[in-house]
Amino acid sequence: MSIQKVGVVGCGLMGHGIAQVAAQGGCEVVVVETERGFLDKGMARITKSVNKLAEKMVEKGKATEEQAQAGAAATLGRISGSLERGELNDCDLVVEAIIEDLEVKKTLFAELGAACKPETIFASNTSSFPVGEMAEASGRPERFVGLHFFNPVQLMRLVEVVRTERTDEEVFAAAKAFGEACGKTAVSCKDTPGFVVNRLLIPYMTQALQMLERGDASKEDIDAAMQLGCGHPMGPLTLTDYVGLDTTLLILQGWKERYPDESAFDVPELLVQKVAAGKLGRKTGEGFYTWEGDKRC
Ligand SMILES: NC(=O)c1ccc[n+]([C@@H]2O[C@H](COP(=O)([O-])OP(=O)(O)OC[C@H]3O[C@@H](n4cnc5c(N)ncnc54)[C@H](O)[C@@H]3O)[C@@H](O)[C@H]2O)c1
Structure with a gap:
């Protein structure tokens, strides 16, 4: 074919x-x-x-x-x-x-x-x-x-x-x-939620948000840890700003609705609050960080 x-x-x-x-x-x-x-x-x-x-x-x-x-x-x-x-x-x-x-x-x-x-x-x-x-x-x-x-x-x-x-x-x-x-x-x-990449990536991003919510570490330290400790090109909070907080929230909420017992799909309150405040990440100039175009301030 x-x-x-x-x-x-x-x-x-x-x-x-x-x-x-x-x-x-x-x-x-x-x-x-x-x-x-x-x-x-x-x-x-x-x-x-x-x-x-x-x-x-x-x-x-x-x-x-x-x-x-x-x-x-x-x-x-x-x-x-x-x-x-x-x-x-x-x-x-x-x-x-x-x-x-x-x-x-x-x-x-x-x-x-x-x-x-x-x-x-x-x-x-x-x-x-x-x-x-x-x-x-x-x-x-x-x-x-x-x-x-x-x-x-x-x-x-x-x-x-x-x-x-x-x-x-x-x-x-x-x-x-x-x-x-x-x-x-x-x-x-x-045909599983998020296929391979997003099934691993989105829960990783939400774990980082939960760390921030609990006050385990600052956003800068969480990002630096994953960049320098794991060789990632950017940390999880910068990545969430990049993807868009609204997009991340929509995906998570959709999965939680379909799979309510899956704790990996728990929606962090911080994400809900930021989206409600219109802080959607790079595209609105502010999310976890402030942005000037493609540049993190
Ligand atoms: N943006 C990403 O990073 C990304 C990555 C992987 C997959 N996706 C998926 O790809 C899809 C498209 O996302 P995008 O970011 O390109 O969106 P986008 O908004 O940039 O583009 C969507 C386009 O589809 C057009 N459109 C809407 N309804 C249509 C219709 N009935 N017929 C013809 N055109 C129509 C719109 O006019 C718009 O130009 C989504 O399902 C998204 O989840 C997005």
Whole structure:
């Protein structure tokens, strides 16, 4: 089963990156948005990123100017943007990267299931929802996987390929091969909350918040300890500011609702308070730290 034409739904932070790496992997890509403004912004981001990559290849001596420009033009030539959902109907694979709202995603997949050719494989880039629920909504659960890329997609080398109990082996293998064609290391995971990375990372972040709440150590010391003691590029509280306190809270609350007996999903009161106060992290200029753009003050 080979994947040649890929549809990407949503051209935001993740969707534009997925469209780019799929085209770099040789696929023909159509990316679908709801509004012209979002589409134009996403397509401009792709163009900028593809051209930047070409410049870097020249700088590093990996390609001549001519080769790099030809490569960039070929990648961009394989990507088209559209506001017409019908453009997805003949895709071999459709990857969904719209807002993290389960009901909206299920509605989208029900509509895609009715419109796309029977062979089309569906994938969701969800970070926190059960893939199986969207798979059932699509009406073709055996042709459904999770493809969880990481931000920024162009740079992060991992994709988690998630199978439900009903995913066909052949479909799973095709999705994994697609992830590898996108230049990623593809790890397999069952349909468990947070898959591998977030299942480990979110409870780690909440443990750090609980340490801070108890007054065990200051935020600076917790962060320095994990950076210098474990070699992490940033400490857990800086990381929470980066991810967004609201996003972290939403994920945790969703998991707690589904798995009330799992203590790893306990919601720290400090997180609830910060979000209620509008201190969402880097994006609002204040979370656990204050921020000026991408810089921690
Ligand atoms: N941001 C991250 O770090 C990250 C990492 C991994 C996975 N994810 C997941 O990826 C998904 C997308 O996140 P994002 O950060 O790219 O969000 P985003 O808000 O940047 O982009 C979402 C885009 O989807 C578009 N959209 C919404 N509904 C649509 C529809 N019905 N049809 C077409 N387009 C539609 C919006 O206009 C928007 O441009 C979410 O499920 C999120 O959980 C995010």
